Amino acid sequence: GESVGLHLPTLSVQEGDNSIINCAYSNSASDYFIWYKQESGKGPQFIIDIRSNMDKRQGQRVTVLLNKTVKHLSLQIAATQPGDSAVYFCAETPAGTALIFGKGTTLSVSS
Amino acid sequence: NAGVTQTPKFRVLKTGQSMTLLCAQDMNHEYMYWYRQDPGMGLRLIHYSVGEGTTAKGEVPDGYNVSRLKKQNFLLGLESAAPSQTSVYFCASSYHRGNQPQHFGDGTRLSIL
Numbered sequence: 001g002e003s004v005g006l007h008l009p010t011l012s013v014q015e016g017d018n019s020i021i022n023c024a025y026s027n028s029a030s031d032y033f034i035w036y037k038q039e040s041g042k043g044p045q046f047i048i049d050i051r052s053n054m055d056k057r058q059g060q061r062v063t064v065l066l067n068k069t070v071k072h073l074s075l076q077i078a079a080t081q082p083g084d085s086a087v088y089f090c091a092e093t094p095a096g097t098a099l100i101f102g103k104g105t106t107l108s109v110s111s
Numbered sequence: 112n113a114g115v116t117q118t119p120k121f122r123v124l125k126t127g128q129s130m131t132l133l134c135a136q137d138m139n140h141e142y143m144y145w146y147r148q149d150p151g152m153g154l155r156l157i158h159y160s161v162g163e164g165t166t167a168k169g170e171v172p173d174g175y176n177v178s179r180l181k182k183q184n185f186l187l188g189l190e191s192a193a194p195s196q197t198s199v200y201f202c203a204s205s206y207h208r209g210n211q212p213q214h215f216g217d218g219t220r221l222s223i224l
Contacts, residue, residue, distance in 0.1 A: 032210040043201050043215035089153055093210060098169065101153030
């Protein structure tokens, strides 16, 4: 069936390092992708999105890369900070339908 | 900026009891959604609404009902709560269904004994 998955359930980095969180999607018809950050006890918070006509999009300290050939999405966080510790979800929208969420990667940043 | 507000934040029910979760958004969004989040899993869509007076089923609708009487409010009802409905429930809203980010509330943690 349609699903969005993440390669690693957990990722541990040192403060100041760059973090890369990966996501594989299965639906070739997906044309919109989002990354969310979820802190403990909070709802998912929008980080960045990208449409299928783009390969890369940059925000403040974050970059999303989309590789449609291998159906892979990644979130890069520059100079990771303790406040970046959270669960990160990718989500896809197959051709304008509802968002489908992956299971999440827990990012732990140690100082 | 309130955004999406969910009430209550916590609730404990006994099996068979009923309750209603309230979601309110002040962003004038057309679309609203109810999700549940279980440990080790992503969010799963229960029901959604594309506008005032309309509702539709999502991925896991059984055991839930919804109503959208006003554009800014989306209610999720459990008529006869079951332990399998113990979860964290999130409401979200967006301008459109696809190709737009959804904005989430901070959730309702529901335990059913």
